[in-house]
Amino acid sequence: MDTLSEAPRKTKKQRAVLSCMPCHFQKIKCNHVRPCSACCVRGRQSKCEYTVTLEDRWFIEQAQLLRRLQQRRNFLEQRILTLLSASNKTIPVYLMPQIQQSDPSKQREKQIRSRNASRRSPTTKSTCRRAVQPKRKSDEQPQHPVQSSRNLHARFTHTERCIQSLVEVFSSDINGNRTVPFWLEQAVQIRASSPLLCAAIEATSFVLMGKMASDPKSTHAGLVRYTCALRLAGAALCENVRRLHDDVFVAITLFGMIEMYEGSSKDALVKHQQGGLDLLYLRTPSNHCNGIGHSIYADLRLSWILSAILHRRTFLAHDDWKTVPFTETNPRNNLHSLLDIAAGIPLLLRRIECAAQDSHPASPCSSQNGSEPTVEEQGTYLLQRFQEWRETQTVEALPDPIETLFIVLDDFPVFEVQDSASGTHRPRDLIYSNVSTCATTISYWAFSLSVPLGRSLTWRYQYACNICRSMRFCVQNFPFSLASLSCEHEELYCTIPHF
Numbered sequence: 001m002d003t004l005s006e007a008p009r010k011t012k013k014q015r016a017v018l019s020c021m022p023c024h025f026q027k028i029k030c031n032h033v034r035p036c037s038a039c040c041v042r043g044r045q046s047k048c049e050y051t052v053t054l055e056d057r058w059f060i061e062q063a064q065l066l067r068r069l070q071q072r073r074n075f076l077e078q079r080i081l082t083l084l085s086a087s088n089k090t091i092p093v094y095l096m097p098q099i100q101q102s103d104p105s106k107q108r109e110k111q112i113r114s115r116n117a118s119r120r121s122p123t124t125k126s127t128c129r130r131a132v133q134p135k136r137k138s139d140e141q142p143q144h145p146v147q148s149s150r151n152l153h154a155r156f157t158h159t160e161r162c163i164q165s166l167v168e169v170f171s172s173d174i175n176g177n178r179t180v181p182f183w184l185e186q187a188v189q190i191r192a193s194s195p196l197l198c199a200a201i202e203a204t205s206f207v208l209m210g211k212m213a214s215d216p217k218s219t220h221a222g223l224v225r226y227t228c229a230l231r232l233a234g235a236a237l238c239e240n241v242r243r244l245h246d247d248v249f250v251a252i253t254l255f256g257m258i259e260m261y262e263g264s265s266k267d268a269l270v271k272h273q274q275g276g277l278d279l280l281y282l283r284t285p286s287n288h289c290n291g292i293g294h295s296i297y298a299d300l301r302l303s304w305i306l307s308a309i310l311h312r313r314t315f316l317a318h319d320d321w322k323t324v325p326f327t328e329t330n331p332r333n334n335l336h337s338l339l340d341i342a343a344g345i346p347l348l349l350r351r352i353e354c355a356a357q358d359s360h361p362a363s364p365c366s367s368q369n370g371s372e373p374t375v376e377e378q379g380t381y382l383l384q385r386f387q388e389w390r391e392t393q394t395v396e397a398l399p400d401p402i403e404t405l406f407i408v409l410d411d412f413p414v415f416e417v418q419d420s421a422s423g424t425h426r427p428r429d430l431i432y433s434n435v436s437t438c439a440t441t442i443s444y445w446a447f448s449l450s451v452p453l454g455r456s457l458t459w460r461y462q463y464a465c466n467i468c469r470s471m472r473f474c475v476q477n478f479p480f481s482l483a484s485l486s487c488e489h490e491e492l493y494c495t496i497p498h499f
Contacts, residue, residue: 162205379453
């Protein structure tokens with residue numbers, strides 16, 4: 001009877017419930033974030049609650065890993081002891097405690113105590129309690145336990161890791177310190193209060209992770225969330241008050257970034273840019289003086305100006321959009337001073353198109369009084385302002401790019417130039433000291449090329465070649481940064497027809 005009572009009983013091991021309570025009871029797939037995607041789609045974000053926290057779920061996985069490692073260690077030590085005993089060799093000192101632990105009576109008592117403890121408390125709570133309790137000296141493990149699989153506990157933290165990668169990609173290095181854009185940092189923190197913002201951030205993060213890691217599963221997961229975010233954005237834009245909120249503005253901006261990464265359709269990026277400009281115009285400059293609105297306009301102003309040039313939107317040239325978002329604590333830098341001049345390019349292009357189409361005299365594109373400058377005078381004035389801006393920049397503030405010492409032979413697209421003296425040849429690439437200098441220099445070239453008046457074709461060809469020679473530096477050093485993406489779009493504006 002004693003033998004039967006001491007025999008270990010086979011009990012079914014209960015797994016901890018890691019899904020939220022609504023998904024667990026309805027047996028719906030949950031992505032283990034708060035609020036989860038299933039609750040966001042069904043409009044029950046406030047009911048998305050968990051029985052355990054994210055920290056508890058991580059501790060559970062670590063406790064399971066430690067148990068497996070301890071069992072493996074005990075098995076290997078037993079094998080070593082058996083082999084040493086069979087060969088009549090001296091047992092090492094570090095294996096001596098294991099001989100005491102291998103006593104059958106002590107092992108049996110230890111199993112009975114652990115079995116009784118599991119009966120007194122639920123499995124989930126006991127697992128969490130064992131995970132957070134301090135370990136005894138005999139059970140201490142290194143601070144970074146060896147992971148036997150690359151997918152260890154990734155099921156619960158994959159979303160958080162993708163979002164962290166998104167934040168790291170868009171952070172900038174200023175004097176050795178990594179600075180995260182304020183609008184992105186705040187959006188990540190408040191995403192739990194907005195299903196639209198949550199879906200948009202997750203979609204951008206998963207698509208970015210899929211591109212960087214060449215993981216089609218992550219990309220597909222991001223596109224699924226992107227579809228959900230588009231549906232929520234469509235419903236929000238139908239409400240006059242709701243569409244002016246910051247979360248909608250951030251989501252529309254993130255949609256454009258998703259299209260830069262993925263390119264789901266030919267006109268999707270253009271439509272998102274146009275929608276973002278419409279929303280920016282409706283919000284007025286007063287909503288961009290502080291907070292997320294100020295950060296998303298000031299940090300991404302280069303993209304807004306480029307979109308305005310592409311869609312011929314002229315409202316960014318008004319003084320309110322030039323002065324209101326900038327204060328004494330946040331003054332203009334070299335790039336913003338250049339963007340103040342470039343904001344007048346859309347008006348010039350609209351006047352050129354109206355003149356080419358023989359527009360009606362009452363059209364806003366045409367001159368209504370003799371004091372207004374002509375198209376040629378306006379184009380010459382813009383080029384003169386660009387030239388004056390370049391002359392005011394010192395070598396320390398805006399150093400000139402330098403050529404590489406050799407030509408790299410790899411799979412990067414080859415760029416060749418045509419010279420009347422030497423014929424066709426491949427020039428060396430241009431390199432810059434940092435991404436800010438690269439973005440400012442290429443912006444100056446691209447904006448100058450966007451003015452289709454007053455310069456010779458030789459001058460335009462040289463600037464266009466310089467932009468192409470800078471693409472390797474942008475793509476290889478900052479493949480997914482906003483500056484690199486802006487530079488790639490600036491190259492498209494070099495193809496504006498010249499009249």
